[in-house]
Amino acid sequence: MNRKEYERVNPDNVEFTALLALAFWDTQVSDASEELIETIRRNRFAILKEMRKVYTIRGNIDGEIRQGELLDLLNRMKNAHNNCRVDKTIMNQREPDGILRRIDIAYNASVERRRSQEWKLLESIDDRKIIQHPTETLYLADGNTPLQTFHICYAETRIFIHEAYPSLTRLSKHEKDKIFNGYIQKFNFIDFHYRTRQLWGDHAQYIMESVLTVVDMDDDDQCLSEDEGGDHRELMKESGRAYMLNHLAVITPIFKKAQISNTELYALLAFALCEIDTSIEAEAISVFDELHSEVLLDLQRYYKEEMGLDDF
Incomplete structure (x- = not known):
């Protein structure tokens, strides 16, 4: 973030105070x-509700949009701070403490790139709808955005894998492509459920479709374009909703019970990569055996040293 971005939003004293409070109550606590x-x-x-009252008193009819701009500014400030920390680490020539730390850095860098690209996509949609949320600026997905955001995720996940798991460079391009094609769905599955759980908790109405877009489970028309489905449109809507609800009924309790931390998320992403559903070469088997062992050892260190656990 640069000074021009801050000056563009130009928060007043009340808004600046709200930004300070929102920065303090940050859900991205490790x-x-x-x-x-x-x-x-x-x-x-409570803070955002109070801000909406302020905008109402001021007669600001674009209060929701203004609130979205403030939350976006706050995210940019946080990202700039994190980037400074990463730059400082690079300047000091310090390597990540372990594989989970490396996955942490690669994953969050990937998320921020996805966020930036998704925002550019959403910025071109004039009738985009903001979803009220206390920590993020989120938008309602429509019939076209899921495919576009998936393309963004697809490309960025390739970069994430390259940065998080450098040992994969030992494999042939054909082997890496085969592994990636099997991994992308697992990555999406874990990312989608974890992000939904983190942002919405037990709130059943919304689920995360991407970093910035949300699916409203109460809106059956949301994920179909106007000309999609034809005579079978209603059946498609009912089938899609039933599938999603059944899916969530099975998976959501698992994530709720597990209550995985960020570090455990990074381990889960690595373990998912190591679970191969197709035949692979001996070199690939060796790479994944090493990766699995490295993650397991780092996870044990995390439980002992950072969590203070003996029984895990």
Whole structure:
């Protein structure tokens, strides 16, 4: 983020105070408990609710858009801060502490690139709809955005794999492509459920379709374009909704019970990569055996040294 971006939004004193409060109540706290996350959500909702009252009193009819601009500015400020930390690490020539730290850096860098590209996509949609959320600027997905955001995710996940798992460079291009094509769906599955759980908790109405877009489970028309389905449109809507609800009924309780931390997410992404559903070469088997062992050892270190656990 640069000074021009801040000056473009130009928050007044009340908005600046709100930004300070929102920055304090940040859900991106490392390994925060469910109870703490819920407390943060409540406080952020209260802050944003108060801001909406301020805009109403001021007669600002674009209060929601203005609020979205402030949240976007806050995210950009956080990203700039994180980038400075990464740059400082590079300047000091410090390597990540372990494989989970490397995955952490690669994953979050990938998320921010996806966020930036998705925003450019959404910026071109005049009738985009903002979804109220205390920590993020989110938008309602329509019939066209899922495919476009998937293309963004597809490209960025390739970069993520290259940065997070450098040992894969030992494999042939054909082998890497085969592995990636089997991994992208697993990555999407984990990312989608974890992001939904982190941002919405037990709120059943919304699920994350991408970094910035949301599917409204109460809106059956949302994921079909106007000319899609023809005479079978209603059947398609009912089938799609039933499939998603059945899917969520199975998976959501698992994620809720597990309450995985950010670090455990990074381990899960690595373990998913190591679970190969097709035949692979001996060299690939060796790479994944090494990767699996490295992640497991780093995860054990995390439980012992950072979590203080003996029984895991």
